[in-house]
Amino acid sequence: MSNCTGHAISTLSSRRARYLSLTSSSSPGESRARATTKINSRCAAMEPAGSLLDNAVGVGDLVLLDPLSEKSIVSNLQQRFQHDFIYTYIGNVVVSLNPYKSMPIYTPAKIEQYRNSNMFELPPHIYAITDEAYRSLRDQDKNQCILITGESGAGKTEASKLIMSYIAAVCGKGQEVNKVKEQLLQSNPVLEAFGNAKTVRNDNSSRFGKYMDIEFDFKGDPLGGVITNYLLEKSRVVNQAKGERNFHIFYHLLAGAPAGLLADLKLVKDPNKYKFLNHKNCIHIEGNNDEANFIAVQQAMEVIGFAASEIRESVELVACVLKLGNVELSKVQEEESQQQNSMELLEVSDLMGLEDMVLVKALTTRTVEARGDRVSTTLNIAQACYARDALCKNLYCRLFSWLVHRINKSIKVHGESRRKVMGVLDIYGFEIFEDNSFEQFIINYCNEKLQQVFIELTLKEEQDEYIREGIEWIHIEYFNNAIICDLIENTQKGILAMLDEECLRPGIVSDSTFLQKLNNVCAQHSHFQSRLCTNSKFLSDMSLPHDCFRIQHYAGKVTYNVEGFVDKNNDLLFRDLSQAMFLAKQVLIRNLFPEGDPTCLNLKRPPTAGTQFRTSVSSLVKNLLNKNPSYIRCIKPNDHKLPCVFTEELVGHQVRYLGLLENVLVRRAGYAFRHPYEQCLQRYKILSHKTWPHWRGDARAGVETLMATLPISPEEYAFGRSKIFIRNPRTLFHLEDLRKNRMEDLATIIQKIFRGWCCRRRYQDMRKSQIIISCRYRGFSQKKRYIRKRQAAILIAAFVRGWRVRKEYRKFFRANASKKIAEYILQWKLRSYLLRLRYILPGMSPLDNTWPLVPFRLVQSTHEELCKMYHDWRCRVYRSKMTPTQKAIFEEKLCASELFKGKKDIYPETVAKTFVGLHLEQGPNAKHQKLLGSLPDKLIFSELVHKIHRANGKVVTRILLLTKANMILADPKSAHIKSRIALGEVQRVSLSTLHDGIFVLHIKQGSSAALKGDFVFVSEWVIELATKLFRLIMDCTNTKLEISISNSISVQFKADEVNMQLVQAEQKNGNLPVCKRKNRILEVTVS
């Protein structure tokens, strides 16, 4: 390999010498020395003191290296590496040495330090170039790509992760943005688990190429991304080289899956039990925890958005591959039902959701269609094993592509908004193994193409541009590997085209026929070597086996063994297998083999693996060429993955093939920076008052005027046709600093003006407010004053008027005042009397005779009237509360009062007594009962009265019964009725004025009862008797009974008219009167 590179470099040196000899008349050595001296002196001249150089070990930028040679580059890298400075610049290319140890230079503090700072202001770091690219994307709208190259184990994948984590840290925050960031970051562990493996060069070697486009919005916040994967090294699934492992996921699954899951997947924990894992006896990687990694992968899948069922299906598929590897086809074929094998097959079929016989048939037979006939042939053991391995490789490879597709689905950016893109390319590094096959050929081809891009974008483009722009510079020779790319990819004579031709050719095709073809076609190519080359130049080269060919790559010579080239390029899977997989009930497996669907049979041959790869690489290259590139050139310091070990030879080799020396030379000879005039003027016109704020003329003239006014030496820049070229990065930074300061000044001016404007506005607002406030206040105070004045004026006027009126009316006032006052006092007194009276009214009882004293005489009559009214009112209230019975009693009492009040002395005594009516004792006397029972109508009054005998004045006892229509007198002993007087026969009644019970009943003359004459009784209840009689007669006859009250009563005894004289005297016989008749005079003495 080193020989090959040495050759490349010597070719390069000779070309450079040739060029120098052409550009100078002196000897090649002299002119080269002169050129180098010139460059070095230029370099020395532009070497400024700055942070990049401050305290630097060696030089931080190889452009500043003096003297400049391959050796000095290596020793500078070594010096820096030994002091843990793993990054070094070549202009804006970062050279990164793998430290193989954890470094304290990726902390959040470091991120903060590099954030928004100029690339050359701080020590070289991957963060600086990332920040530069990110800011260019965010602020200048330029799509970016970061190309990470270097050989396997040089640190590309680590670098890509550092880039992603830096971007995640510096871009915006927010729930949605953080989710996107997490998804983008978490895609790494998933893809690494399924796509990385331990190789002899790298414990975590990427066995696929990855290009990730991260998409940002206008603010620079990530929106999502797209991952493109390139050719997974699927042969690793079934076979690994010595000291190497299968893909990590197999070991992660066995170590990390819980017992339940392992049982479900029908797996055992021990990797040694699986043929795809155990045959190179390399299971564990030092410092690697498969168990924890399995959990991390699962979590990462969840974060990305994989459904639980999808995760499950993925691991099922991994398990299927592992178990398929253990199926021993010899035994299956012979149909020996040995338990273990048949179990394995049954379990795989079960996991896939296939009938076991379908799988067995697919693995052991092949159906060929010839002229419409389907012929099934049984495969021999080798063919069956081949079919099984092909199935395993295909299953795994398709699973990997599905994972990438599924991740892309999650991180895909939705919507049509304008996006900016940053691509990060981490593709497998240049590989030289002991035994190199088709995969290495493809990988190295890819690296050739990337080197081509590098050359295109940096060396060639740079030099071409100087020529285009008419800038004077020194041409630097470099090795352009386009010739090697052409050897591989030329569509007519390229190796890939030959391989395709061989694969598609009818007849017997094998790897050796392919080699023969190469020997014929490529024999003359300077970078192709083979033992049987037609020019047989290498016939005696024993290091080149017969079945191999060798390509002198830009990074060294690689010998490829042709075995498997045709097969791997064909990349065909027997249709029986894809059809069987399509029958699987496991959804993922079924979906991975759409071509197995018998309904959509596609007989068109798919493009070969080589062609597919060539197409995808050329589209990648096209994509990269459209973007603003940044480079990270990764270098491996030693082959033993050891920290602090620097193998000069190994590094020297990489420095050589990466073309770092040429890179530095071109960088030094040229100009560090160029800017189209329009853009330059636009960016820096603020630095001169001649161009600021507007430059009316041509952009170039503007830039020239601008530069002339700036304190920058004219040697530091040159004017091209369309661009200005700035020689030294420092000059650019100086310009940037000036711009930054000027921006700050401008910002200050803008701030000043804005603040002034704000203050003025505030002042004006305040003034307006003040005017409004003072105007309102003045208005208010004037209004207040006016109101006060008005009130005062009204008062004064009132006083004056009052005074006048008083004066006017004083004479009348005296005359009327007393009357008015008296009236008023009277009114007031009456009012207060009435108001007071309501509080001192007597109780509601009609019997309550109390009444407040009259307060003053004036209201005497009113007072009495009120007393009466009050009494009437409470009587009315009292009456309204009476029952009908009470009412009847009171009516009687009222009647008695009207008849006797003030007329008869006994009356007052009766007032308080109720007229009960029936005074006769209602005893068990049967005669009385009979009497009472014989009464013709209702009994109203009964009493035992004393009847005065008409003739002699003696007293006899009689029962007096008063019914509704009659008065009956009966003997109290016999109860015989003595007299019956119809009430209509009663003419009148006479009573004395005295305190006696004399009751004279005058009978109408001519009536039947009048025969004996009038009746004289002594009744204990005389008032009641008379009242009831009065009321009954009124009821019966509707005439008022005449009641005479006198002490001289004229009575009719039969024919005699007798004068009854009533005298009051002391009585001897109790209450009974004493009657004495003398002729026509009856003297009655009462007590």
Ligand SMILES: Nc1ncnc2c1ncn2[C@@H]1O[C@H](COP(=O)(O)OP(=O)(O)OP(=O)(O)O)[C@@H](O)[C@H]1O
């Ligand atoms: N910056 C770094 N700091 C610490 N260790 C690192 C760094 N870069 C790389 N390494 C170590 O080197 C190993 C290999 O790095 P990495 O996997 O990135 O190589 P690679 O270039 O991607 O190789 P391949 O082409 O095989 O994928 C890492 O696993 C890590 O241990």
Ligand SMILES: [Mg+2]
């Ligand atoms: Mg890698």
